[in-house]
Amino acid sequence: MLFPLAPEYLGYADAGLEEDLFVSARPTIELLPEGQFKYHVDFDHLPLNDDVGLICVSRPTNPTGNVITDDELLQLDALAQQHKVPLLIDNAYGVPFPGIIFSEARPLWNPNTILCMSLSKLGLPGARCGIIVADEKTIGAIGNMNGIISLAPGSIGPSIANEMIVRGDLLRLSQDVIKPFYQAKVSETIALLRRYLPEERCLIHKPEGAIFLWLWFRDLPITTEALYQRLKTRGVLMVPGHFFFPGLEQAWPHTHQCMRMNYVPDADQIERAVQILAEELDNAWQA
Numbered sequence: 001m002l003f004p005l006a007p008e009y010l011g012y013a014d015a016g017l018e019e020d021l022f023v024s025a026r027p028t029i030e031l032l033p034e035g036q037f038k039y040h041v042d043f044d045h046l047p048l049n050d051d052v053g054l055i056c057v058s059r060p061t062n063p064t065g066n067v068i069t070d071d072e073l074l075q076l077d078a079l080a081q082q083h084k085v086p087l088l089i090d091n092a093y094g095v096p097f098p099g100i101i102f103s104e105a106r107p108l109w110n111p112n113t114i115l116c117m118s119l120s121k122l123g124l125p126g127a128r129c130g131i132i133v134a135d136e137k138t139i140g141a142i143g144n145m146n147g148i149i150s151l152a153p154g155s156i157g158p159s160i161a162n163e164m165i166v167r168g169d170l171l172r173l174s175q176d177v178i179k180p181f182y183q184a185k186v187s188e189t190i191a192l193l194r195r196y197l198p199e200e201r202c203l204i205h206k207p208e209g210a211i212f213l214w215l216w217f218r219d220l221p222i223t224t225e226a227l228y229q230r231l232k233t234r235g236v237l238m239v240p241g242h243f244f245f246p247g248l249e250q251a252w253p254h255t256h257q258c259m260r261m262n263y264v265p266d267a268d269q270i271e272r273a274v275q276i277l278a279e280e281l282d283n284a285w286q287a
Helices: 010-014 070-082 136-149 156-168 169-196 224-233 267-286
Strands: 028-030 035-042 055-058 087-090 111-117 130-133 203-207 212-216 258-262
Touching: 010 130, 055 070, 070 087, 087 203, 111 169, 212 267, 224 258, 224 267
Parallel strands: 035 203, 055 087, 087 111
Antiparallel strands: 028 035, 111 130, 203 212, 212 258
8 A cells, every 4th residue: 555645644554454555655845835844645656566556545544634635636546547556646635625725636536446434523523423425336345334333334324425415505515614614723723833833943834635734843952752751741641753654664853853734623722732842842952
């Protein structure tokens, strides 16, 4: 299973039934104005060999909020078809729903694509309802698997979603309620971060979607694992970045310089957490 753009979703790491299931590729990094940056697929160095049976990408990506461009997605699709392997797109935050995506992005599907969606980010996490759009053979296999593992899928999520579609609420809520809420929250949080952390101390991945910010403390004199421990003792939880690189075989210092931050809590909680983060970064540099 190839992740063409690491970092990727933490939950994938425990999904395999055997060791060495995953292989991932380092991205290229584009530095942007206002202390931001963006990851891109490095097509010149993709480890796409005969062992790869599936290409997987999330769009937008948890943890970084990155949205691979339409051109990148089309190139991945072409490579998948060339190598006769499926392209799996994890669309849990994407278009057309729940629409937690702040950049231009066209949906993609063809018979070689497995598109995964979810109702959880619509405010229905307890429904545990996943949606898969794929060719008939793939859907049949997944249906058989679910029949063994789950006996029968829950009906509450599909019933609610069906009613939302009948009423015309699904896309309306995504565009008019969910997206504006998260877009306002991320702008507010970036403003707070910049109040306490200058660009030379903290770079921020361009927030293009999802519900997290990805922070890069370039040249940090300690690892983000150590920073995590210091923050935790003061009541602040942020996830160190090295967990989000499953399948990356070569050591890369960048993986120990990044952290994932949830930007959804109330503004006063966010501000206090950012103050503590700034203090601990100062302590690390002074030491």
